[in-house]
Amino acid sequence: MQDGVLTHAQLVAGGVARAELARMQRRKELRRVHPRIYVDHTGPLNWHQRAWAAVLYADPAYLYGPSAESPRTEQLARPGFVPDPIHVAIDQTRRIKAQPGIVIHRLTNLESHAFGGTPPRLKLEDNALAMAHEARSEIDAVACLAQVVGRSYVTPASLQTALGRFPSLRRRAWIATIIDDLESGSHSVLEHGYLTKVERAHGLPPAERQVPRTTPSGNQFRDVEYAAYGLVVELDGALGHDAWRDQARDADRALDDLAASGTVTARLRWHQVFGTPCRTAHAVARILTSRGWPGDPRPCSGDCPIATDP
Structure with missing residues (x-):
C-alpha cells in the first residue's frame, strides 16, 4: 500500500531487529530515504514513493498544494521531467526538521482539513483554500479555486462549508463573495x-x-x-x-x-x-x-504600461 516505503517503527513492529536492519541495508534490500524512513530498493524513487516518504517522515501529515494531486501519467513519462518537491501539511503546533525534497506547510486544526487516500492528502476544497491563502495576488487566488471547481463532489456548497474551516483566511470576505457568485451564477x-x-x-x-x-x-x-x-x-x-x-x-x-x-x-x-x-x-x-471616444486612458500608477501620448 505504501509503494515499498516503510518507517523504522513499522520495521520494528514487523520483528526486524537493529542488527537485521543494518544487514538489510548492507545487502541493499533497504535504503534510507529520510531519517527513520526506508524504501525497499536502491534505484530512483518514483513520485508516489517520494510522496509516501514525505508523508511518513512528517507523520501525521497530508499531501498539500500542488502535491495533493498526483502528476498525470504523461507528465511522469515526459523526457527530462523533474518532479517538484513534495509539499506536506502538518499541524500548526508542530516543528520538524526540514529534509531535501520536502516542503513543510503548517495549518491550524489540521485534522479538520484532512482526507484519506494513499498517500493521505487534504480535501480538495480545503487544499484550494489553503493555497489561496498563500497566493501572492488576487488572480492567483482565483486560479486556486479554478483548480477544483467542477471536480467530482466539489460544489459551491462544499466550498462554503470548507470556508467555515478557515476563519483566518486571507482575502476571506472577497473569496466568500466569489463562492457566492459561483452559486448564484452572477459575476x-x-x-x-x-x-x-x-x-x-x-x-x-x-x-x-x-x-x-x-x-x-x-x-x-x-x-x-x-x-x-x-x-x-x-x-x-x-x-x-x-x-x-x-x-x-x-x-x-x-x-x-x-x-x-x-x-x-x-x-x-x-x-x-x-x-x-x-x-x-x-x-x-x-x-x-x-468608435469616437475623444479621451485618452491614463496610467493607474508609476509603473503602468499605458502611455498618455498616442
Missing part, C-alpha cells in the same frame, strides 16, 4: 474588479451596467455598455481547471483582435480583469477611440 466580483481596476483606474468613460435589452431570444442584461460608442463588455466568470490557462491565452488574443478591428462586443475573463488590468484597459481604450 459581481468580476464586475466590481472591472469597474475599479480597469475602467476607473485608467480614466475610461463611465459605462452603464446591467443594461436590459430585449432580443429575439428574450430579455438579456448586458454587463457593461458604453452606449455612446457602441461597445458592450461581457464578463465571463466561469471557472474550471482544464480550461483556465487556455481561456486566459485565448481571451488575450481575442481582445487584441477586437482592439484592432473595433468590433462592438468584448468578452473578458478573470485573467483580463485581475491579472492584466492595464493591458485590458489599453485594449478597451483602443476600441472606444476607434
Whole structure:
C-alpha cells in the first residue's frame, strides 16, 4: 500500500531487529530515504514513493498544494521531467526538521482539513483554500479555486462549508463573495474588479451596467455598455481547471483582435480583469477611440504600461 516505503517503527513492529536492519541495508534490500524512513530498493524513487516518504517522515501529515494531486501519467513519462518537491501539511503546533525534497506547510486544526487516500492528502476544497491563502495576488487566488471547481463532489456548497474551516483566511470576505457568485451564477466580483481596476483606474468613460435589452431570444442584461460608442463588455466568470490557462491565452488574443478591428462586443475573463488590468484597459481604450471616444486612458500608477501620448 505504501509503494515499498516503510518507517523504522513499522520495521520494528514487523520483528526486524537493529542488527537485521543494518544487514538489510548492507545487502541493499533497504535504503534510507529520510531519517527513520526506508524504501525497499536502491534505484530512483518514483513520485508516489517520494510522496509516501514525505508523508511518513512528517507523520501525521497530508499531501498539500500542488502535491495533493498526483502528476498525470504523461507528465511522469515526459523526457527530462523533474518532479517538484513534495509539499506536506502538518499541524500548526508542530516543528520538524526540514529534509531535501520536502516542503513543510503548517495549518491550524489540521485534522479538520484532512482526507484519506494513499498517500493521505487534504480535501480538495480545503487544499484550494489553503493555497489561496498563500497566493501572492488576487488572480492567483482565483486560479486556486479554478483548480477544483467542477471536480467530482466539489460544489459551491462544499466550498462554503470548507470556508467555515478557515476563519483566518486571507482575502476571506472577497473569496466568500466569489463562492457566492459561483452559486448564484452572477459575476459581481468580476464586475466590481472591472469597474475599479480597469475602467476607473485608467480614466475610461463611465459605462452603464446591467443594461436590459430585449432580443429575439428574450430579455438579456448586458454587463457593461458604453452606449455612446457602441461597445458592450461581457464578463465571463466561469471557472474550471482544464480550461483556465487556455481561456486566459485565448481571451488575450481575442481582445487584441477586437482592439484592432473595433468590433462592438468584448468578452473578458478573470485573467483580463485581475491579472492584466492595464493591458485590458489599453485594449478597451483602443476600441472606444476607434468608435469616437475623444479621451485618452491614463496610467493607474508609476509603473503602468499605458502611455498618455498616442
